[in-house]
Amino acid sequence: MPLILPLLLAVVLFCIGVYGVLARRNAITLLMSFELMLNAVNLNLIAFDAWRVDGLATGQTLAVFVITLAAAEIGLGLAIVLLLFRGHGHVDADAARDLAEQERQETPELQEKGAAT
């Protein structure tokens, strides 16, 4: 089997995941796109492990680790999504702007502090 076949499949899956992360609106679909990207990485690891047989199963071990990390990531991610839903009543990633940088309002008090320091 040419090595290029799994590598190109991984490239295609990763870019589909990138498209999903950029274009989707629901936070849960964003997490699903992350899973696709992590799978592309796993495919790369397995392909290079089969190409460069080193007797230590490096790529396969790392792929199992990445799968475990993905499980931890989706658990935390869904906890955050549920918290967002409880607080705001939606899971729209575009509308969740609580952490966005606000326009700084110059109050006299702040200006005084700035002058003092």
Added chain:
Amino acid sequence: MTTALFAVAGAVAVVAAVLVVTSRRIVHAALWLVVALGAVAGCFGALHAEFVALVQILVYVGAIVVLVLFALMLTRAPTNPLPNLTTGRSPFAAVVAGVLAVLLGTGVVIAFGNEKVDPVPAGSATDVGTAIFKTWVLPFEVLSVLLLAALIGAIALSQRKKAKED
């Protein structure tokens, strides 16, 4: 034989992945994710990584997709088609993904265009287990600490009282 098997599984994976990111019904997207992840597990099997393929099915299809479906239920995701599930900047996103695919694809073809891979049976549970507990035991322990941290984090997030109104 393995090449044909891999090509079939890869084609299924790509089609299912495209449906995951373009489907207008969010529950359908989650179910297409099952197909995509299962097809990738088939690719692992074609590359003689049977243990990883089984772990993939067990963890991804068995745990992660079920978790996603539960989250969809808990957030009252509608089952009817949603026209605005994809934002208006999807053409821009498609351009970015396409350019990235061309860049990565050319890089991969230039670097590994002539390499052949000959999968040997080195992916059984015995082999991978021996490698993990002989060579990679320290990363394994670090990973278990990380899993514990993620568990505590998820519990802390879900048990948090609602913040006071400012």
